Amino acid sequence: MKFRARILVSLKEGVLDTQGKAVLVSLKNLGFDVVEEVRIGKSIEIVLSAGSAEEAEKKVESMCEALLVNPLIETGRVSLEAIG
Amino acid sequence: MNASVVVFPGSNCDRDVLYALGKIAGIPAVPVWHKDPVLPEDTDLVVLPGGFSYGDYLRCGAMAARSPIIQAVREHARRGGLVLGICNGFQVLTEAGLLPGALLANSNLEFICSPCLLKVERSDTPFTNAYPEGTLVQFPIAHHEGLYFLPERELQKLEDNRQVVFRYAAAxxxxxxxxxxxxxxxGIAGIVNSSGNVLGLMPHPERASEKLLGGTDGLGMWYSIKSWLEGGAR
Structure with a gap:
């Protein structure tokens, strides 16, 4: 089976997000006074084949551990969909 | 006494380091391609140079830290061999888990290219024994991701262990x-691991090794390493 995994990588709370800070200032300058906080992360999409959804999720989790997420500063949230 | 300078795709300070080691300090140095699974047999010092390995994709140093050569560097460090990471090399060492912490984007969001004053906090390391403790040196920095980060409790542990070797300073x-x-x-600019044989720093000593290039404060690092390897500094 084929799966598409989406990994949402976010900076952990307490880790300074300079990009988010700059974007916050820009949004405020544009008049969006309601904005209180901006955090910027990244989204990684992976298409993979695996025998089952559980197996696919396990594989993606180990990819996060091996390379995609630095656990000192980031968290990764995995979501999965079967695509055939 | 031999040095190996690892070259990753995107390294751009490898030649400067080879020049500083070989031509100025008199430490024979050879380049080593990142895909090599082993280091030259007689390697005493490994340098991970500055640059933009793998275009800084994903996270600075992340991909380089998973290169074949890194397993050999890890083994070299485990045996007590010297490892020096400069700028991107420092980022690679943190990503490889050979040094604690992470380097985040500069707080002002700018690429900073500027001479910098640093205080040498320790003169009992293989890399800094030629500087009396507290010496101020000027090395240039050139980076976008140089904000040293470690969660508070671990940062305190790092300070308690006296692992901070270079700190940003004023005149x-x-x-x-x-x-x-x-x-x-x-104000952390450079740190060592707990056993003291792996050092990472953001500033560039190899760019402060010749008068013509604006200063020679970096020479002390090469001479420190040399006398350490010759056995004189221990």
Whole structure:
């Protein structure tokens, strides 16, 4: 089976997000006074084949551990969909 | 006494380091391609040079830290061999888990290219024994991700273990976060591992090794390493 995994990588709370800070200032300058906080992360999409959804999720989790997420500063949230 | 300078795709300070080691300090140095699974047999010092390995994709140093050569560097470090990571090389060492912490984007969001004053906090390391403790040196920095980060409790442990070797400073000798050009916590510019044989720093000693290039404060690092390897500094 084929799966598409989406990994949402976010900076952990307490880790300074300079990009988010700059974007916050820009949004405020544009008049969006309601904005209180901006955090910027990244989204990684992976298409993979695996025998089952559980197996696919396990594989993606180990990819996060091996390379995609630095656990000192980031968290990764995995979501999965079967695509055939 | 031999040095190996690892070359990753995107390294751009490898030649400067080879020149500083070989031509200025008199430490024979050879380049080693990142895909090599082993280091030259007689390697005493490994240098991970500055640059933009793998275009800084994903996270600075992340992909380089998973290169074949890194397993050999890890083994070299485990045996007590010297490892020096400069700028991107420092980022690679943290990503490889050979040094604690992470380097985040500079707090001012700018690429900073500027001479920097640093305080040498320790003169009992293989890399800094030629500098008396507290010496102020000027090395240039050139980076976008140089904000040293470690969660508070671990940062305290790092300080308690005296693992901070270089700290951003001012001409009056004061050093600390207030002098970080990049927002680095506690003004940290360079650290060693707990056994002291792996050092990473953001500033570039190889760019401060010749008068013609604006200063020679970096020479002390090469001479420190040399006398350590010759056995004179221990």
């Amino acid at each position: 009056d000798g004061s050093a600390g976060a207030q002098h970080s050009p990049n927002g680095s916590l506690n």
